[in-house]
Amino acid sequence: MRKIAVFISGEGSNASKMLINFREREGLEVALVYSSRPNENLKVLCEDFGIVYQYRPWNDPEKIKLLEFCKKMRIDWVVLAGFLKLIPAAFIAHFPNKILNIHPALLPKFGGKGMYGMHVHNAVIHAKEIESGITIHYVNGAYDEGQIIKQFRVSISENETSETLSTKVRTLEHKYFSDTVAELIMSNKT
Numbered sequence: 001m002r003k004i005a006v007f008i009s010g011e012g013s014n015a016s017k018m019l020i021n022f023r024e025r026e027g028l029e030v031a032l033v034y035s036s037r038p039n040e041n042l043k044v045l046c047e048d049f050g051i052v053y054q055y056r057p058w059n060d061p062e063k064i065k066l067l068e069f070c071k072k073m074r075i076d077w078v079v080l081a082g083f084l085k086l087i088p089a090a091f092i093a094h095f096p097n098k099i100l101n102i103h104p105a106l107l108p109k110f111g112g113k114g115m116y117g118m119h120v121h122n123a124v125i126h127a128k129e130i131e132s133g134i135t136i137h138y139v140n141g142a143y144d145e146g147q148i149i150k151q152f153r154v155s156i157s158e159n160e161t162s163e164t165l166s167t168k169v170r171t172l173e174h175k176y177f178s179d180t181v182a183e184l185i186m187s188n189k190t
């Protein structure tokens with residue numbers, strides 16, 4: 001059984017999809033959801049599914065215990081599903097190539113510190129790109145610079161706005177993120 005921790009900072013719509021998707025699968029278990037902001041929906045879903053839910057502000061001094069907590073729970077993989085904080089080096093060292101992230105654009109463009117949510121879609125529209133999409137990638141010590149695993153694309157129409165693009169990208173995330181993560185984890189032999 002591969003035990004997974006999901007980290008979130010926002011609404012948690014991708015995390016919810018993942019919890020529901022993985023419940024139907026053998027060999028994968030979401031054991032922990034850590035949220036850096038209070039998230040009542042995820043808390044309730046975790047209670048229903050018997051998953052440990054932890055909310056703690058990221059700048060809380062106790063946050064350094066998150067790695068200890070994951071070790072104690074024997075977590076194998078960490079999935080960042082809209083998690084906006086930089087993962088510390090010690091954490092990455094403990095989970096080499098076992099931390100995955102989703103980004104709402106086609107990296108290496110439109111990534112880096114401060115590039116999240118609508119900031120990304122605004123930048124894509126401003127740059128007059130003809131396509132955008134999602135990138136699922138490994139996490140290293142720099143924002144959005146880890147090795148790319150898979151990308152899914154959408155075309156941008158002439159009258160596209162940041163809002164309509166955001167809806168298109170969100171649809172891609174909900175359709176592909178959970179399955180891609182599940183397939184990757186199940187095919188990994190390390």
Ligand code: GAR
Binds near residue numbers: 015082104
């Ligand atoms: C998602 O669009 C995800 O791609 C993005 O945060 C959103 C979280 O939505 N992540 C980043 O921007 C990372 N740089 P959710 O909380 O509803 O799943």
